[in-house]
Amino acid sequence: MEKFDGVDYMEIDGLFSEEEILIRDTARKFVQDRLIPIIEKHSREGTFPKDLVPEIAELGFLGANLEGYGCAGLNNVAYGLIMQELERGDSGFRSFVSVQGALCMWPIYAYGNEEQKKKYLPGMAAGKLIGCFGLTEADFGSNPSGMLTNARKDGNSYILNGSKMWITNGGIADLAIVWAKLDGRIRGFIVEKGTPGYSTSDIHGKFSLRASVTSELAFQDCRIPAENLLPNADGLKGPLGCLNQARYGIAWGGIGAAMACYHEALEYAKTRIQFDRPIASFQMVQEKLAWMIREITKGQLLALQVGRLKDQGKAKAHHISMAKMNNVDVGLQCARLGRAILGANGITDEYQCGRHMCNLESVYTYEGTHDIHTLIIGEAITGIAAYK
Amino acid sequence: MNILVFVKQVPDTETRIQIQNGAVDTASVKWVANPYDEFAIEEALRIRERLGAGKVTVLSLGPDRVKEAIKYGLSLGADEGVQVKGEGVALDDPLSVATVLAAAATKAGFDLILAGKQAVDMDHAQTGVMLAELLDVPHVSVVVGLELDPAAKTGSAKREVEGGAETVTFDLPAMITTQKGLNEPRYASLKGIMAVKKKTIAEWTLADLGVDPASVAPAAARLRTLEASPPPPRPAGKLLEGEPAEIAKELVRLLREEAKVI
Numbered sequence: 001m002e003k004f005d006g007v008d009y010m011e012i013d014g015l016f017s018e019e020e021i022l023i024r025d026t027a028r029k030f031v032q033d034r035l036i037p038i039i040e041k042h043s044r045e046g047t048f049p050k051d052l053v054p055e056i057a058e059l060g061f062l063g064a065n066l067e068g069y070g071c072a073g074l075n076n077v078a079y080g081l082i083m084q085e086l087e088r089g090d091s092g093f094r095s096f097v098s099v100q101g102a103l104c105m106w107p108i109y110a111y112g113n114e115e116q117k118k119k120y121l122p123g124m125a126a127g128k129l130i131g132c133f134g135l136t137e138a139d140f141g142s143n144p145s146g147m148l149t150n151a152r153k154d155g156n157s158y159i160l161n162g163s164k165m166w167i168t169n170g171g172i173a174d175l176a177i178v179w180a181k182l183d184g185r186i187r188g189f190i191v192e193k194g195t196p197g198y199s200t201s202d203i204h205g206k207f208s209l210r211a212s213v214t215s216e217l218a219f220q221d222c223r224i225p226a227e228n229l230l231p232n233a234d235g236l237k238g239p240l241g242c243l244n245q246a247r248y249g250i251a252w253g254g255i256g257a258a259m260a261c262y263h264e265a266l267e268y269a270k271t272r273i274q275f276d277r278p279i280a281s282f283q284m285v286q287e288k289l290a291w292m293i294r295e296i297t298k299g300q301l302l303a304l305q306v307g308r309l310k311d312q313g314k315a316k317a318h319h320i321s322m323a324k325m326n327n328v329d330v331g332l333q334c335a336r337l338g339r340a341i342l343g344a345n346g347i348t349d350e351y352q353c354g355r356h357m358c359n360l361e362s363v364y365t366y367e368g369t370h371d372i373h374t375l376i377i378g379e380a381i382t383g384i385a386a387y388k
Numbered sequence: 389m390n391i392l393v394f395v396k397q398v399p400d401t402e403t404r405i406q407i408q409n410g411a412v413d414t415a416s417v418k419w420v421a422n423p424y425d426e427f428a429i430e431e432a433l434r435i436r437e438r439l440g441a442g443k444v445t446v447l448s449l450g451p452d453r454v455k456e457a458i459k460y461g462l463s464l465g466a467d468e469g470v471q472v473k474g475e476g477v478a479l480d481d482p483l484s485v486a487t488v489l490a491a492a493a494t495k496a497g498f499d500l501i502l503a504g505k506q507a508v509d510m511d512h513a514q515t516g517v518m519l520a521e522l523l524d525v526p527h528v529s530v531v532v533g534l535e536l537d538p539a540a541k542t543g544s545a546k547r548e549v550e551g552g553a554e555t556v557t558f559d560l561p562a563m564i565t566t567q568k569g570l571n572e573p574r575y576a577s578l579k580g581i582m583a584v585k586k587k588t589i590a591e592w593t594l595a596d597l598g599v600d601p602a603s604v605a606p607a608a609a610r611l612r613t614l615e616a617s618p619p620p621p622r623p624a625g626k627l628l629e630g631e632p633a634e635i636a637k638e639l640v641r642l643l644r645e646e647a648k649v650i
Binding site: 003004018019023025026029030058059060061064072073074078167 | 400402418456459460463574576577578579581582584585
């Protein structure tokens with residue numbers, strides 16, 4: 001495969017700091033050397049490349065935008081660039097990093113007390129403790145506030161009952177951040193692996209995110225110590241705060257996947273000969289490639305602007321929604337167009353577009369579906385929530 | 389142990405080199421640290437880690453853009469950086485470069501100098517060994533294994549030779565040029581990258597080094613590039629048609645009479 005040297009039609013690199021470029025290049029090199037050579041096999045066999053976890057931890061990729069507790073303390077743009085590069089490799093692998101950092105370390109960091117932070121964050125940054133995030137239930141996806149999982153206080157413990165579905169990292173996680181209703185309010189709990197009454201079962205037969213573990217979590221009179229309640233999250237805004245962190249990373253990731261597909265399709269089109277000329281010389285192929293680079297360029301600028309806003313503390317949920325929905329959609333469309341340019345070759349895993357395409361079908365739906373994000377934008381501009 | 393690593397900034401091997409007016413157009417080039425120098429940086433860091441003490445300084449000669457290569461070295465874990473200002477130096481001439489670097493090494497002080505066996509742009513493989521001669525220290529080139537005994541001030545280096553390997557012993561201080569296989573260079577960690585801004589890059593001029601600018605100027609260079617030109621475009625391949633036996637016959641005839649290779 002042709003070496004990936006970045007996609008930068010509009011000299012966007014000039015908008016990044018030297019440090020941000022160095023960080024991106026480290027992630028790019030890691031993905032090129034360590035992830036891309038093995039990802040097809042993992043995806044085909046449905047296994048998660050767990051061997052790479054200590055390596056990415058050593059590099060500092062886990063919870064990279066958090067400060068202290070063994071975390072790297074990056075700004076949000078540098079963090080986003082890492083997500084972009086990881087998803088250029090594989091959405092499933094990027095999902096692992098997002099779940100660990102944005103959905104598990106972040107809530108402990110933002111909603112936890114000092115003891116909880118000290119107990120969990122250094123181990124999680126070092127990749128020794130893996131987290132999963134339990135919000136979605138089988139019957140409550142886009143409408144999480146209807147969740148059935150509940151907690152009740154019993155002496156110095158909480159007792160959890162219910163189940164969570166479509167949980168990335170579930171089966172390999174050492175701890176779960178579980179959202180459950182306590183006296184009718186959504187609260188966050190830390191549940192450690194091995195707690196009696198807590199069990200997981202992995203979901204098989206996936207077309208998508210095959211190199212990532214997806215599981216169901218079950219809680220049956222699961223008794224956890226009272227100190228495992230996250231004290232500073234109360235109500236739906238607790239989990240939504242986590243989702244904002246993860247969605248922000250996905251906005252960059254979608255562009256990474258789009259870049260991988262564009263790059264592959266472009267190189268293929270330049271060398272594939274039909275009618276005695278490269279197919280890149282045909283107008284209909286150029287139209288596809290031009291559409292891809294046009295949308296990638298816009299998506300890069302969108303992600304960057306949301307990142308700069310986030311660094312200034314000005315990013316709103318509806319900003320992040322637009323970046324997530326747009327950039328994942330661009331990724332998915334680029335994967336489909338790339339697959340079309342690759343012709344029959346595009347249906348085998350010799351090429352990446354098909355894997356990205358299948359992966360992005362999940363990304364299109366998880367972390368707020370494309371449609372829900374559309375309605376969040378609709379609410380932001382009209383003041384009317386269509387989903388309530 | 390005071391270790392100097394000389395790093396050259398070279399065009400990324402993926403760069404499509406453009407020629408303008410008989411010279412390489414550097415405006416279109418993406419610059420990277422010379423890959424063989426990455427083995428030198430890695431080895432220096434490993435030596436420092438093994439000894440639990442010491443200092444690794446990355447030096448590069450050239451215009452301000454070479455600071456990027458120095459920062460790359462710092463992000464990997466080098467302690468200090470030095471840019472030797474390259475204005476007026478014949479940067480394509482190994483002896484001129486070695487003369488400046490030797491003066492820089494003397495100013496910095498060293499127990500060990502490491503550099504790639506060659507730079508992937510000009511491929512001279514000269515500068516390292518010339519530098520050692522100018523400094524009058526032992527040198528071992530194209531090294532794939534290195535062991536040091538700082539107390540005894542000695543070391544041994546492994547080189548691959550036709551059909552085998554040889555081990556060379558030497559006294560410190562010494563100059564070693566590094567070859568692929570010596571180690572597996574690390575990635576810059578986020579912590580390493582974030583630490584770069586806390587490290588300093590000194591800037592040394594020829595005057596700081598006491599080098600006479602005329603002696604290393606292009607006019608004095610022993611090696612001069614007269615002209616650069618792109619390789620001729622590859623001619624289109626020839627497709628033979630017919631029965632296998634006829635094709636084979638024709639192929640042999642062409643190889644003998646036209647290509648003159650058999």
